[in-house]
Amino acid sequence: MHPNRTDIARLYESLRLIRRVEEAIADVYPTDRIKSPIHLSIGQEAVSVGVIDTLAPADIVAASYRCHAAYLAKGGDLKAMIAELFGKAAGVAGGKGGSMHLIAPEVNMLGASAVVATQIPLAVGAALTQKMKGTGAIVAVFLGDGATEEGVFHESLNFAALKRLPVLFVCENNGYSIHTPLRARWATDRLTERVATYGLPAARIADGDVFAIRDQAAGFVASIRDGRGPAFMEVQTYRWKEHVGPNADFDAGYRPESEARPWIDNDQLPRLGALIDAEERAAIDARVETAIAEAFAFAEAASPPPLEDLLAHVHA
Amino acid sequence: MSMPECGARVLSYVDALREGITQEMARDPSVLLFGLDVDDHKAIQGSTRGLVDRFGPERVFGTPLSEDAMTGVAIGAAMTGLRPIHVHIRNDFLMLAMNQIVNVAAKAHSMYGGRVSVPLVIRSIIGKSWGQGAQHSQALYPLFMHVPGLKVVLPSTAHDAKGCMIAAIRDDNPVIFIEHRLLYFTETEVPEAPYAVEPGRARICAAGDAATVVGISNAARDCLRARALLQDTGITCEVIDPIWLSPLDTDTILASAARTKRLLVVDNGWTTCGAGAEIIARVLERAGPGAGIQVDRMGFAPTPCPTTPWLEADFYPQPERIARKVLCMVTGRDDDWTPNAAARQQSEDIAFKGPF
Ligand SMILES: Cc1ncc(C[n+]2csc(CCOP(=O)(O)OP(=O)(O)O)c2C)c(N)n1
Ligand SMILES: [Mg+2]
Numbered sequence: 001m002h003p004n005r006t007d008i009a010r011l012y013e014s015l016r017l018i019r020r021v022e023e024a025i026a027d028v029y030p031t032d033r034i035k036s037p038i039h040l041s042i043g044q045e046a047v048s049v050g051v052i053d054t055l056a057p058a059d060i061v062a063a064s065y066r067c068h069a070a071y072l073a074k075g076g077d078l079k080a081m082i083a084e085l086f087g088k089a090a091g092v093a094g095g096k097g098g099s100m101h102l103i104a105p106e107v108n109m110l111g112a113s114a115v116v117a118t119q120i121p122l123a124v125g126a127a128l129t130q131k132m133k134g135t136g137a138i139v140a141v142f143l144g145d146g147a148t149e150e151g152v153f154h155e156s157l158n159f160a161a162l163k164r165l166p167v168l169f170v171c172e173n174n175g176y177s178i179h180t181p182l183r184a185r186w187a188t189d190r191l192t193e194r195v196a197t198y199g200l201p202a203a204r205i206a207d208g209d210v211f212a213i214r215d216q217a218a219g220f221v222a223s224i225r226d227g228r229g230p231a232f233m234e235v236q237t238y239r240w241k242e243h244v245g246p247n248a249d250f251d252a253g254y255r256p257e258s259e260a261r262p263w264i265d266n267d268q269l270p271r272l273g274a275l276i277d278a279e280e281r282a283a284i285d286a287r288v289e290t291a292i293a294e295a296f297a298f299a300e301a302a303s304p305p306p307l308e309d310l311l312a313h314v315h316a
Numbered sequence: 317m318s319m320p321e322c323g324a325r326v327l328s329y330v331d332a333l334r335e336g337i338t339q340e341m342a343r344d345p346s347v348l349l350f351g352l353d354v355d356d357h358k359a360i361q362g363s364t365r366g367l368v369d370r371f372g373p374e375r376v377f378g379t380p381l382s383e384d385a386m387t388g389v390a391i392g393a394a395m396t397g398l399r400p401i402h403v404h405i406r407n408d409f410l411m412l413a414m415n416q417i418v419n420v421a422a423k424a425h426s427m428y429g430g431r432v433s434v435p436l437v438i439r440s441i442i443g444k445s446w447g448q449g450a451q452h453s454q455a456l457y458p459l460f461m462h463v464p465g466l467k468v469v470l471p472s473t474a475h476d477a478k479g480c481m482i483a484a485i486r487d488d489n490p491v492i493f494i495e496h497r498l499l500y501f502t503e504t505e506v507p508e509a510p511y512a513v514e515p516g517r518a519r520i521c522a523a524g525d526a527a528t529v530v531g532i533s534n535a536a537r538d539c540l541r542a543r544a545l546l547q548d549t550g551i552t553c554e555v556i557d558p559i560w561l562s563p564l565d566t567d568t569i570l571a572s573a574a575r576t577k578r579l580l581v582v583d584n585g586w587t588t589c590g591a592g593a594e595i596i597a598r599v600l601e602r603a604g605p606g607a608g609i610q611v612d613r614m615g616f617a618p619t620p621c622p623t624t625p626w627l628e629a630d631f632y633p634q635p636e637r638i639a640r641k642v643l644c645m646v647t648g649r650d651d652d653w654t655p656n657a658a659a660r661q662q663s664e665d666i667a668f669k670g671p672f
Contacts, residue, residue: 316488
């Protein structure tokens with residue numbers, strides 16, 4: 001899937017939007033307008049952007065609490081997202097979900113879950129629905145490296161492979177589960193090999209290259225769509241900010257800044273920006289800034305949920 | 317319960333349950349059923365027999381030993397347009413699915429601001445008799461009653477097994493559907509046409525004015541037996557089966573207890589933090605301090621269930637003990653009344669013969 005100019009511009013815009021939205025969230029966070037936890041994807045955007053670019057609108061995406069990138073890449077509404085973070089009634093979940101539970105049924109974003117790995121079998125269930133109903137749609141689920149340590153990850157792989165369900169598992173391996181590095185958690189880092197033994201194709205992308213991610217995803221998506229069952233990709237990446245919250249945390253002692261250096265040097269956003277001409281880039285950047293300004297203004301002005309909402313939606 | 321009218325159709329609990337599932341699967345192609353061993357020759361004590369033949373292996377299938385993931389699969393399928401029935405042969409095994417049930421199924425509708433729903437039925441059977449022992453006998457429904465977003469139902473008759481199953485499948489919420497193995501072969505009148513036994517409505521199984529006795533699941537039967545045992549004494553108690561514990565029909569129980577002034581809840585589980593505690597608290601809160609309602613509760617002995625039959629019998633609140641408790645509540649005397657031998661024999665539970 002050789003990217004043409006339009007592809008590159010589209011990927012750039014998506015990366016740019018996610019990066020700038022999250023920077024804006026980080027900027028506003030100290031004002032306490034957002035009174036709930038945020039898990040930023042800054043540095044990891046290329047995974048969501050590269051994978052979701054290969055999906056059709058009818059395809060479904062599920063994510064963990066670190067879901068801003070997947071939500072936006074799938075086309076989730078920015079105003080409703082920021083309003084959700086602000087706890088307002090106009091938020092995607094009327095303020096009841098917050099940053100960790102973004103959902104957008106209108107663009108087939110299935111939701112995001114804050115109990116590690118719980119989204120994995122849900123995505124498999126959504127894939128079961130697609131297969132049973134013969135919709136032709138597939139499901140992509142994003143999960144962290146820590147999530148692969150949960151039993152349910154393995155149960156889900158086994159069942160999806162057994163039933164040849166149309167689901168793409170995407171592990172965003174950022175090397176940490178909160179502050180604990182892989183070396184303190186895994187005896188070997190041969191994750192893709194482990195996964196492949198369940199009977200599904202598995203590939204690892206180590207360099208964070210958005211085109212490589214997109215190529216690999218495109219190949220897997222085509223094979224899944226052909227009815228050849230699930231696939232797994234591990235994408236190595238790096239989280240620039242603290243696990244939860246808006247700040248850098250290289251002073252905390254659990255990871256050195258030098259570890260981040262190669263990833264920052266390899267940032268896909270300026271790389272793609274340099275591949276499109278300045279005028280187009282400026283137009284995209286301006287569009288992104290306008291959208292962000294409008295979204296934050298919308299969220300600021302939006303009303304808080306009325307008290308009677310407290311007991312709404314306990315049951316369907 | 318009451319004798320069926322002449323010509324009325326009588327069905328066993330297991331057949332009624334299966335008929336409810338079959339009728340709903342025939343009506344709605346989005347209903348599917350899966351779980352460990354639902355497609356083997358034992359067919360979950362017969363409750364899933366014939367379903368694969370009728371509906372095919374796409375809609376009825378056995379699963380790997382993965383309760384956690386399969387619950388998540390069921391939820392994901394429910395969120396995207398299917399109506400799964402996930403089957404577990406024992407209530408105990410739901411502990412492996414708690415994360416998904418409590419943290420995901422119960423939360424999704426509310427946490428996503430009403431944007432999705434989870435129309436899901438989770439079936440499980442409470443084991444009793446033939447040495448089910450500590451890990452195959454538990455009745456952990458209070459854990460589910462505790463969690464907003466779940467519905468909890470324990471039908472005690474064939475009629476209600478079918479009607480509750482149909483109601484559960486049609487419900488847009490996760491429903492924890494708990495059966496009892498000893499009820500499987502009990503029979504009542506069961507209409508052939510589909511019908512729903514709706515959430516939140518208790519049933520007065522037998523009228524009386526000396527005391528209100530609420531029995532849950534198999535304990536509802538035990539309460540009816542206790543009522544029969546008491547016939548000689550001239551004491552008649554009202555027996556109520558709440559059927560649905562979430563939502564709970566407090567009104568019906570309150571109205572009865574306010575009249576009889578005595579409320580005994582016989583739980584089909586442990587009493588501590590149990591359904592009985594909840595029912596009594598709700599009734600007393602609503603009745604107020606002036607109502608003068610005497611309360612008591614019975615349930616499993618506060619210990620893991622023993623396997624040996626010599627101890628197992630004593631683990632459960634049997635009809636005779638329930639009868640004695642009612643007598644004591646009514647007369648205030650704690651004498652050792654014993655029912656006559658014939659009545660006693662009639663009140664004995666069906667014994668389950670193994671090998672499982
Ligand atoms: C079941 C469960 N256990 C523990 C936690 C606490 N927790 C939140 S995020 C996290 C780390 C998960 O790491 P990973 O899957 O690699 O995702 P990342 O945060 O790196 O994106 C943990 C342990 C949780 N939310 N859920
Ligand atoms: Mg991680």
